[in-house]
Amino acid sequence: MSDPAAAGTASLLLAQPLGSVADVLFIAGVGLAGACLGLLADIFIKRALPRLAGSPTVRTGITTAAVTFALSALLAWRFGFSPELPAYIALAVAGVQLARVDFIHHLLPNRMVLPLLGAGLVLLGAAAGVSGEVGNLLRGIAGALILFVLYLFLALTSGNGLGMGDVKLAAPLGLYLGYLGWSHLFYGGAVGFVAGGVASTVLVLKNRGNKPKEVPYGPSMLAAGLAVILLLP
Template identity: 40%
Template sequence: MVLVLAGVLGLAVGSFLNVVVHRVPRDESLLRPRSHCPACAAPIRHRHNVPVVGWLVLGGRCADCRTRVSVRYPLVELGTALLFVAITARFGVTWALPAYLYLAAIAVPLALIDLDVQRLPNRIVLPSYLVGAVLLLGAAALGSDHAAAIRAILAMTVLYGGYWLLAFAYPGGMGFGDVKLAGLLGLYLGWLGWSSVWVGTFTAFLLGGTVGVVLLATRRATGKTPIPFGPSMLAGGLLAVFAAAPLANWYASVVYPAG
């Protein structure tokens, strides 16, 4: 029942995240005007605003002007729901659950906005430091896990500093949006443990490097094409949340093969 509730909540949050992805890069209000068709500006009727179902009922088109509505809208809603279910299954009903649900919620728009406009908006990242700190340090205090709180702060500082040095040394390859996101991910991964920090960081660079090689090999990018790194950072962080131990063992087996 808890997982079902998590999925329903994820669908609702995903519907709102579609608004975030569309409006934040344009510096528009998230509250006004109400949701509307980008093509004809007709307000979306409440019965058509039901996550996933509304898009399916309308056949992926606006109810008024019949302009095609991107399939990304229901995919964001469904993907957020699946993330919420997975996070809830991972943590259970614990004090840490709200913190990691929040991480999943911001990961979706940050990844999509970075892919769309090559930005990780301060409007999302900076307030998330406060929200993450309150939720995680509160969970550590309520669970009497002071070591997790200290580790989270240290990891946040280490990752922020490390990425800052990379951005300073190689400004063409690393943006300061990535630096700010690194500190936030350090906070979350540090709460889980140092292995999660290292696995999340290494996986981010592994994914980012792989994407870059594939784009270059298929000639969809050149050496001067900016390639967003935020999605790789977020994917690496989420993978570490779910599977830090097996990933760490696998990386170790590759680097130090037995025999």
């Protein structure tokens, strides 16, 4: 006759791996979906902004898809099956494309930055409606305004190479960071600015003291923002 306690323990042990497998499949599936969305974003850029698309190599395409996959998978691990996840996947997909364009062309086009802001408002608004956390959305909107005004002030007064594209990118970043909390907004904005300064210094050293007229701050801002989103509770 079987022992009920032993049977229950065995069932629990069998259930745990299944849960882990389900989590892994979910994370991998979200990563794959993010990579596919990244490929669709490539097609959109080629059609809407052919001058910026250029002629990407196979290596560039694979690298872009791999980075988007990794970020999407990490965001799935961070947020789990939550209403906020689609919004942050959109940030990852658009962020990779924006970073690539800014790194190559030193440009953050309105036709990429403004849709990111609009998508963030819609997706985070829907998430706030589902979860009942409308305060998060209001904080995110306040964060967008705060970071936008701060970067505008820095661009006008510091003369450190910040462009209006960087200023406009600060708005969606502030929205996504502020939605999660004031600490996310503070650290995301501060680390992004510092990282951009470090990148500018590296470029100066690389060019033997001749500071380039345009510095791609966008990749640093996006990398810092996504890092804070992933790492800060």
